[in-house]
Amino acid sequence: MAQRISYNHNIVKYSHGIxxxxxxDVVMEFPLTIFVNDQEFATMVCTPTHFDEMVIGFLASEGVIRFNRDIKSMKIDENKGIAYVELFAEITTSQEYFSKRFIGSCCGKSRQFYFHNDARTAKTSSSTTTLTPVQCIDLMNKMQNNSLVFKETGGVHNAALCSPTELVASRTDIGRHNALDKLYGYSLMNRLPVRDKVIVFSGRISxxxxxxxxKIGVGIVLSKSAPTDLAIKLAEDLNITAVGFIRGSSFNIYSHHHRIVQP
Structure with missing residues (x-):
């Protein structure tokens, strides 16, 4: 049985002096606990849609799996809020491994990651995809117009995996990381090549x-909001084009501007 995404709540509204x-409409928050090989791994608070994609994308992002085929079985009990995942291999679940600060280097540059698994799973982009300014604005508009849940509730983040001209998959969640994990899971489940794809995002680029x-493997990130300084530094290091403040007919390019080209 599919979970509800929002519900009606009686409120008192103030508008025009009245x-x-x-x-x-209020968006729902749903806790989902993930068990991996019979061990409790994590609890995610999310919007109750596309659970399978989110779990697979999260595990890939955490470095637990690399491909969908690494999963032997997966069962999601929506009534209990539990995802049971069995892998073909054992995993390392020690707190030290998944939370230890790590500093590494690549291609002669200093690169700093917060966690061990970031260093193992983040990819330096080799994408040759380019976008025109009009395509950047058009993709942002398409993602925003596609989000019915945001229009109804205003309480979710939107993310989309796109070609230069079209939305391939669009996902919504109360957690911005969850929305991206759903896209990652979608690409893995469908064996979708992503090097030529673009991520369009409604929130801040942290x-x-x-x-x-x-980790997903794209070379361009488009956002309606701003990036942080560390995000820009990582984008420079990982050869990712970060574009922010896409609003109306303008935007800012913060890194690797060669991928945004005038026709």
């Missing part, structure tokens, strides 16, 4: 978001 009782994009 208080009135109305109904409002270092975590940039790393998620690197």
């Amino acid at each position: 208080l009135q009782n109305v109904e409002d 270092s975590e978001v940039l790393l998620k994009a690197a």
Whole structure:
């Protein structure tokens, strides 16, 4: 049985000098606990859609799996809020491995990651995909217009995996990381080549978001919002084009501007 995404809640709304009782759509928060090889691995608070994609994308992002075929079986019990994942191989689940700060280097540059698994799974992009300015703005508009849940509730993040001209997959979640994990899971489950794809995102490009994009394997990230300084540094190092503040007919290019070309 599919989970509800939002529900009606009675509120008091103030508008134009008047208080009135109305109904409002409120997005739902759902906790999903993931067990890997019978061990509790993580609990994710999410929007209850595309659980399978989110779990697979999360495990890949954490370096637990590399491909969908690494999973022997997966069962999601929506009533209990539990995902049971069995892998063909054992995993390392020690706290030290998944939370230890790590500093490494690549191609002669200093690269700093927060966690061990970031260093193992983040990819330096080799993408040769380019976009025109009009395509950047058009993809952002397409993603925004495609998000019915955001229009109804205003309480979710939107993310889309795109070709230069079309949305390939669009996902919504209360957690920006979850939305990206769903896209990652989608690409793995469908064996979708992503080097020529673009991620379009509604939220801020933080270092975590940039790393998620690197792990997925894209070379361009488009956002409606701003990047952080660490995200820009990582984008420079990982050869990813970060574009922010896509609003109306303008935007800012923060790294590797060669991928945004005038026709």
